[in-house]
Amino acid sequence: MNETIELGTQNPELVKKAINAVLPPSVIGIIGGGQLGRMMAIAARQMGYRVVVLEPTSNSPLGQIADDEWNEPYDDEAALTAMLGFADVVTYEFENVPYAPIRKLASLGNLPQGELPLVVTSHRLREKLAIESAGYKVAPFLAVMSKDELRYAIKRIGYPSILKTSSGGYDGKGQWVLRSDADLPEVLKIANDNEYVLEGFVDFTSEVSVIATRSVNGDVEVFPVTENEHVNQILHVSIAPARIDDSLRAEAESIARGLIEKLDFVGTLAIEMFVTADGLVINELAPRPHNSGHWTIDGCTISQFEQHIRAICGLPLVKPEIRGYAVMVNLLGQHLDYALSAWQKPEFSDGKLHLYGKDEMKKNRKIGHINFVGNDWGELEAKIEQFLIGFPR
Ligand code: ADP
Ligand code: MG
Numbered sequence: 001m002n003e004t005i006e007l008g009t010q011n012p013e014l015v016k017k018a019i020n021a022v023l024p025p026s027v028i029g030i031i032g033g034g035q036l037g038r039m040m041a042i043a044a045r046q047m048g049y050r051v052v053v054l055e056p057t058s059n060s061p062l063g064q065i066a067d068d069e070w071n072e073p074y075d076d077e078a079a080l081t082a083m084l085g086f087a088d089v090v091t092y093e094f095e096n097v098p099y100a101p102i103r104k105l106a107s108l109g110n111l112p113q114g115e116l117p118l119v120v121t122s123h124r125l126r127e128k129l130a131i132e133s134a135g136y137k138v139a140p141f142l143a144v145m146s147k148d149e150l151r152y153a154i155k156r157i158g159y160p161s162i163l164k165t166s167s168g169g170y171d172g173k174g175q176w177v178l179r180s181d182a183d184l185p186e187v188l189k190i191a192n193d194n195e196y197v198l199e200g201f202v203d204f205t206s207e208v209s210v211i212a213t214r215s216v217n218g219d220v221e222v223f224p225v226t227e228n229e230h231v232n233q234i235l236h237v238s239i240a241p242a243r244i245d246d247s248l249r250a251e252a253e254s255i256a257r258g259l260i261e262k263l264d265f266v267g268t269l270a271i272e273m274f275v276t277a278d279g280l281v282i283n284e285l286a287p288r289p290h291n292s293g294h295w296t297i298d299g300c301t302i303s304q305f306e307q308h309i310r311a312i313c314g315l316p317l318v319k320p321e322i323r324g325y326a327v328m329v330n331l332l333g334q335h336l337d338y339a340l341s342a343w344q345k346p347e348f349s350d351g352k353l354h355l356y357g358k359d360e361m362k363k364n365r366k367i368g369h370i371n372f373v374g375n376d377w378g379e380l381e382a383k384i385e386q387f388l389i390g391f392p393r
Contacts, residue, residue, distance in 0.1 A: 020216075021315050022088045023313070024047050024048030024049045025049060025050055026050070027067075027086060027087045028044050028050070028087060028309065029052050029083040029084070029086065029089070030053045030062060030066075030093055031074055031080075031092040031093065031102075032055060032093035033053045033060025033062040033066075033069065034060065034061055034062065034093060034094060035358075036288055036305075037060075037061070038060075038064070038065060038357065039305045039354075040062075040091070040093060041053070041065055042065060042305070043305040043306040043308075043309050045065070046306075047306070049313075051065075051066045051068075052070065052083065053066045053069050053070065054070050054076075055069060056071060057071070058071050059359065061357045061358060062093070064357045065357075070082075070083070074097045074098060074101075075098040075100075077101050077104070077105070080101055081105060081108065084110070085109065088110060089111075091113060091267065091312050092113070092288070093288055093289075095117070095118055095121045095122045095288065096168065097118055099122065102115040112267070113287070116264065116265065117287030118287065120263060120285070120287070121285045123167050124165075124166045124167070124197045124284070125166050125195065128141055131259070131282050131285070134259055134263060135258075136259065136282050137279070138281060138282050139199050139200045139274075139283070140156075140200035141157075141197050142157060143195070143196075144191060144195075144196040144197065144198050145195055147188050150191040150198065154184070157198055158200070160179045160201040161177075161178050161200050162176065162178070163178060163187050163198050164196060164199060165196055166194070166195035166196060171233065171364070172233025175233065177201070178198075202274045202276060203276060203277075204275055204281075205276065205277070206227055206242070207227070207229070207230065207272065207274055208227050208228065208242045208244060208272075208275055209226050209238075209271060209290060210225050210253060211226075211256070211268060211269070211296075212256040212259070212260040212268070212269050212270075213267070213268050213310075213311045214260045214266055215266070216266055216311065216314045219316065219317050220260060220261060220317075221307065221317040221319060221320060222253045223296060223300065223307075224240050224300070224320065225241060225242040225244065225249050225252045225253060226239065226292045227239040228292050234330070234366075235291045235330050237329055238292045238327070238328040238330075240295050240300075240325070240326045241322060244275060248275065251279070255280065255282070256269070259271060266312070267288070267312055268288055268289050268304060269285060269286070270285065270289070270290030271285055272292075289305055290304070294328050294354070294371065295326040295328040296320065299326030299373040300323065301319065301320060301321045302318035302320050307320065324373060324375040326371060326373045327380060328369050328371050329372075329384070329388070329391075330369050331355075331367050331369055332364050332365060333363050333364065333367050335392055336368070339370060343370065350373075351370045351372050351387070352371040352372075353368065354368050354369050354370070355367065355368035372384060
């Protein structure tokens with residue numbers, strides 16, 4: 001359903017881009033039915049696109065609001081092939097989609113991101129090597145594939161350090177902090193089971209992230225740098241703009257732009273970084289909209305989700321500009337009751353509540369977030385402090 005629009009003859013490049021754009025009411029296929037897909041789909045449907053999702057579990061957060069939900073495994077080649085035939089453009093909402101079938105299928109239809117972002121970011125070791133080869137800094141690390149390699153890595157990197165699974169980890173899962181030899185027996189037990197990376201502990205003053213979007217036309221836009229506070233290795237609060245020096249801010253934005261171009265990714269790339277006394281150190285990448293960018297829905301001229309849809313559809317990207325100051329508070333299963341009661345109070349009623357339609361309120365699982373936006377940082381900060389006073393941990 002690629003439609004063309006009349007643009008006149010003013011700029012041949014623009015005309016070419018517009019003719020190639022996938023326009024509403026075309027169908028967008030999304031692989032993965034979680035909250036990121038849901039928020040992509042909300043942005044897409046607002047613009048008049050239709051959305052179909054491939055997701056093994058029925059009634060998924062995205063399935064609830066999609067035009068159609070196909071319940072098949074992510075690597076079901078028949079379903080993927082059917083989706084490429086059915087949808088005008090296909091994207092994914094998380095990095096653990098098996099990349100082999102995606103590679104095979106990218107040649108069959110419009111899957112502009114291809115498998116490359118998945119290959120790089122679904123494997124911590126590959127990801128770190130890719131970041132280094134693009135010329136950017138990561139924490140000291142070594143691959144660990146056996147007990148001997150773990151002992152060697154600890155000798156080289158020392159304590160404190162963190163052992164992380166190379167694939168499949170999220171929200172601090174699949175990570176073990178090592179502070180001394182006393183922590184060694186527990187991790188030696190698992191060292192042969194899987195591929196790991198041992199990473200030196202970074203002495204950071206804060207954590208920030210930057211989200212970059214690159215369209216099928218090669219245009220890049222970068223969202224304002226966001227500051228992130230984690231509790232138990234899970235994102236708790238994001239603050240935008242990040243409270244860092246302007247020189248660091250410019251460097252963070254330039255790293256984001258540089259990485260998405262050098263890695264040759266299309267779509268969204270989120271980059272998590274540590275701010276240290278020696279400058280910025282990259283922690284990890286995500287080839288998709290990111291939890292730390294949820295404030296953009298209410299606090300920016302364009303949301304990370306709408307920008308992503310524009311990028312994969314070949315529409316011009318929008319320059320992201322923050323509306324004053326924004327804070328996002330993440331809601332986990334154990335926070336729902338508190339958040340609902342606080343949100344009903346007049347002083348917090350301007351908080352924009354986003355719940356994801358999860359069917360279970362599991363502890364430490366992301367179930368929603370709430371955004372606060374304001375023009376006066378002092379007032380906003382005081383409001384967030386008040387909101388967090390009774391927040392369950
Ligand atoms: P996940 O995939 O679970 O987000 P991360 O590697 O981002 O995994 O780790 C989650 C959080 O744990 C980080 O945001 C940071 O707060 C902390 N962390 C991870 N690695 C390090 C490190 N090398 N040094 C210090 N803190 C770290
Ligand atoms: Mg992380």
